[in-house]
Amino acid sequence: DAKTTQPPSMDCAEGRAANLPCNHSTISGNEYVYWYRQIHSQGPQYIIHGLKNNETNEMASLIITEDRKSSTLILPHATLRDTAVYYCIAHPTNTGNQFYFGTGTSLTVIP
Amino acid sequence: GAVVSQHPSRVICKSGTSVKIECRSLDFQATTMFWYRQFPKQSLMLMATSNEGSKATYEQGVEKDKFLINHASLTLSTLTVTSAHPEDSSFYICSARSGTTNQPQHFGDGTRLSIL
Numbered sequence: 001d002a003k004t005t006q007p008p009s010m011d012c013a014e015g016r017a018a019n020l021p022c023n024h025s026t027i028s029g030n031e032y033v034y035w036y037r038q039i040h041s042q043g044p045q046y047i048i049h050g051l052k053n054n055e056t057n058e059m060a061s062l063i064i065t066e067d068r069k070s071s072t073l074i075l076p077h078a079t080l081r082d083t084a085v086y087y088c089i090a091h092p093t094n095t096g097n098q099f100y101f102g103t104g105t106s107l108t109v110i111p
Numbered sequence: 112g113a114v115v116s117q118h119p120s121r122v123i124c125k126s127g128t129s130v131k132i133e134c135r136s137l138d139f140q141a142t143t144m145f146w147y148r149q150f151p152k153q154s155l156m157l158m159a160t161s162n163e164g165s166k167a168t169y170e171q172g173v174e175k176d177k178f179l180i181n182h183a184s185l186t187l188s189t190l191t192v193t194s195a196h197p198e199d200s201s202f203y204i205c206s207a208r209s210g211t212t213n214q215p216q217h218f219g220d221g222t223r224l225s226i227l
Binding site: 045 | 147156204
């Protein structure tokens with residue numbers, strides 16, 4: 001897996017958009033960008049993934065730069081329940097191989 | 112969406128006891144399952160990769176005789192912590208993915224293991 005770099009922590013006001021950056025400058029052509037989040041004492045929850053096009057689902061949007069060296073996860077209207085550690089992982093999806101988790105970004109949504 | 116069930120959610124037992132943790136994929140067949148361990152305020156650390164019908168592949172530094180993994184079917188993998196000691200106390204998490212290309216891993220809710 002390509003190494004990913006994320007800020008260790010961020011705050012966001014409730015109701016505002018939370019924009020979580022991830023740097024993956026060594027990503028290779030067959031590696032997707034996956035985002036997961038982990039709420040305290042729970043297993044990680046899948047959020048979204050993409051290769052090079054921007055993606056959107058009911059939880060979030062994923063914006064990947066044209067050179068694919070970085071991406072941003074956007075939670076459009078953050079709620080208190082979005083407080084969690086967010087992990088960005090670059091991983092080739094056409095194998096059964098494991099994810100290696102970095103340290104992630106601890107997002108705190110403030111009332 | 113894909114659901115992975117992990118059981119039990121919490122175990123407290125005496126030192127020297129063996130503990131079995133189950134991981135089930137409820138609505139899909141998981142050709143590969145993964146076991147992670149997480150210590151407080153740290154990230155997830157991969158312990159082993161489990162493929163149905165074959166021996167698990169362990170990460171460097173993980174004792175295969177202490178952490179026994181069995182993946183007997185496409186919906187069930189088990190992790191047995193043998194002769195557990197207090198230093199084995201941790202949060203154990205499994206994940207599973209189907210063999211379909213471009214599908215993410217889905218995680219269980221974890222097992223909090225406390226060895227007294």
